[in-house]
Amino acid sequence: MLLSPTHLHIPDGFLSLVVSLIFWAATVIMVGLAISKTNKTLGEKQIPLMGVMAAFIFAAQMLNFPVAGGTSGHFLGGALAAIVLGPWAGILVMTAVVAVQGLLFQDGGLLVMGANIFNMGILTAVIGFGLYRTVSSAKKGLRLTVSGIAAWLATMAAALLASLQLWISGTSRLEIVVPAMLGVHVLIGIGEAIITVAALAFIEQTRPDLLTSEKTASSGGRSWIIAGVVVSMIAVLISPLASASPDGLERVAADFGFLDAGQGAAYQILPDYTIPFLGETALSTVFAGAVGAFILMGLLILLGRSLRRKSVTSEH
């Protein structure tokens, strides 16, 4: 399965309702922000642009090239979309892509669509754009290198988050799913990176005006850098922790006191569905994972707010 094109599109039934709803909430907030941001700063012209770009991501997924051993690169496109269109438009584009993949092709479920959008659209945009933004005024070579790394990391992070969601939902064992998903995506991520870099190089060569920092600067500079770097760091730190010592994650969560603080309350709010089959320890893991998601969300909301303030002042 992990080699099939659906490797990151979680179907319905594989995530618990809590996890599905948490990520739906996060996704709705981010997409809502993205809509108001694009409406405000980029204008009506963006709608056909985003629609056609979403179709482009689909079409680009057809372009694979033979890698060793019969696998072929399968293109996610989240990082590329965010780098070229800016993060907010990138998020909307990927939301449309994941929605159509789920609706039309049953490639990913409906109830879990929030999680799929978050993994493949929002996380990849934050990492892809955030890291790219750190070097967006540097020389071409450095920019391309960094965008390649960002594309690779975005793929890895999406795979990691998907595994964590599966684990928290009680679908997979942490020590199995994380190494398996990450192992496979090391390769897939390389394909992603190559296509992203080559496509950017092509655009740079033919329409450099599309990559000028003027557009990217208007969509918020520093906050995206911070978000991108922080999220990347979290991903980089969690991966070895989760794959090398699966208990590590839970210990970290306990050390930070999330478990004690969260347990009792959650027990009363959500008495029914996780408990009958997951028990206390599993519930606590829900929190360990959710905390990550919330940190991310909080960061992004703060970011959105600071952006809004900025754009309001710049209007005068």
Add this chain to the structure above:
Amino acid sequence: MPVKHKTTYPLTLPDCEGDILQIHELNFAYPDGHIALRDVSLNLCSGDKVALVGPNGAGKSTLMLHINGILRGEGDVAVSGLPISDENLPVIRALVGVVFQNPDDQLFSPTVFDDVAFGPLHMGLPENEIHQRVDEALAAVQMQGFGERLSHHLSMGQKKRIAIATVLSMQPQILVLDEPSAGLDPRARRALIHLLRDLPQTMLISTHDLRMVQELFPRMVIMDEGHIVADGKATELLTDAALLETHGLEI
């Protein structure tokens, strides 16, 4: 103007059994069940210049895609005596150069040089030969010095020429061109006709431009609804008003 070059060009058909391309009772249906080719048989001899005409949807492009094995129907297709099969495919693609109707379908590399060099590079030729072939191909279409230009920023007529160069650089024995003159302005169309007249290769060219056929092609094949409905001297077929009328053609 249109008759100017007639005398310089032999309007007789070569007399052979089809030594370079043999298609025998080819049938093809697209995956959705649409039957696009029905019992198509066609032979080409070295040096033949053949026009393939017929209304939209007749099956011209489908037939052309069979000649280098992009599509595979039921029936026999052989190029230079080699039947189309998986192991022959690379060689056949070196023998047959296909230029698609829209140059944007043909050009996928950033620079003109990259695009013209793709075929030779893929064939594993040594570097100096690649450079030489690219130069020659660009010279043949009068586009010397365009190597470093971006294909994307050329005019339509220039793109068409480069598209032809991308297959010339592979030095194929057969040129298969799908509606090369569509969308060109009259001057560019004229230049294309000159170019095609001067190239020595065997050619199969689909077109809606019957006046170009009149001027350039000794032999003409009419397709309609997947069938070949006529195959003969262009001069004769083009005067058969009833035939043209039946198949929605007009000159």
Add this chain to the structure above:
Amino acid sequence: MPVKHKTTYPLTLPDCEGDILQIHELNFAYPDGHIALRDVSLNLCSGDKVALVGPNGAGKSTLMLHINGILRGEGDVAVSGLPISDENLPVIRALVGVVFQNPDDQLFSPTVFDDVAFGPLHMGLPENEIHQRVDEALAAVQMQGFGERLSHHLSMGQKKRIAIATVLSMQPQILVLDEPSAGLDPRARRALIHLLRDLPQTMLISTHDLRMVQELFPRMVIMDEGHIVADGKATELLTDAALLETHGLEI
């Protein structure tokens, strides 16, 4: 064939000062500095059918995009006496219907109905009138009953017709069509000519198809390198071999 309809169609030019479109000394340069229009002046009268010809890159499409204010150059453009300005724009877009060369650029909605209804909807018409206009427009291009079809499942010729219907449904006073016959087979081209002949609107049509001009248009405007180099009776200009030759045209 080509002369068949000449008698049914008035080949005289209306005699007026340009009551429906006035363009005066229009200049335009693209952002990259490329100058596409130089001192272009053109007047159209109600009912005029004018062909705009010239080589690739002459500036025909650029000029057409000025007529409904998609591009704004230096100089005066007025439609029906209204100068192009931000507040006049909605009215002008209702007066001028532009059909782009590629129907895939024109048809952006999933279904044919949505696409044909887009214009009337955005003009704020009441629902029953929208339905009526869509029906009429589809009938005019002989595509009744195609409303629920998906645009991407149509053939090229059908798409072209729908593209024209999308502007007919807005009942514009001026039709601006950019190379409507390119890529059509002879039969589809003939059907298009009939359609255009029967429509009563004022028309400005760019084309490389001089035989269509001969058959359909009383008046012809030749552009080259951003200039209008000739403007007059089509019958006269088309016999001026030297003029055509200079601007890379031929019939």
Add this chain to the structure above:
Amino acid sequence: MHYHAFDHYHAQESRIHHLDPRVKVLLTIGFILSNALLPDGSWLAFAAAWLLLLWANDQTRLGLGYTFRRSFVALPFAIAAVSAIFSPLGQPLAEWNLGFITLIPTDFGVVRFFSILARSWLSVQMAILLVATTQFPDLIHAFEHLKTPRTLTTIIAFLYRYLFVLTDEAYRLLRARSARSAGLPGKHRGGSLFWRAKVTGSMAGQLFLRSYERSDRIYNAMLARGYSGHIRTLNPHTMQRSDWLMLILSVLLLLFIQIIGWYR
């Protein structure tokens, strides 16, 4: 060259086909939600849900095999759930010694695994029914009238329209590449892996650029037809009495399934 393969709509005259798309969307989501809410091991309730699905399937007249055949798209993902079998919560059922690792399937784990499969398999079939009986443009309208932000539905409508145009374009690029992927006898062909990747990347860039520039032209086409930053649509659908009936009936059935699941 049209890629019809993307359209999973099957034209057919049936009660389900004529149902208001809003009802179909709500019922599909309700069905999937109901499956998610059912506790592990409520086999009776899963069976009831399956019956409901079969009934809906029968109503569509697509043939019972239709959803069944396509229902395995999500199956490969089941491997992700295999490890649930060895959940430490529950009684060991056996002990498999594979030499380097010892696997202990538990009763809890096995029940969990099959429950996940059941939920997933049921849910995906309902989603398949939805797209098989609803034209995609109607589906978009349904989401629009269920208050999905207009920006998003418009992007999705564009995505759908240009999906066909651009996949055709991608297909033609691939075709161009393979047409010139020639070889000579006795020579290595295909160039280096790096070169092949670079070519593919250029094709992606090429496709991107064409898409980008096309969107500019589309925007102009919209402007030309009076677009002013706000997309309007007509509502082609009205809720009939039969739509309301179907909605209420199905919600009751779903509630019934929940009762079976929780108080069997």
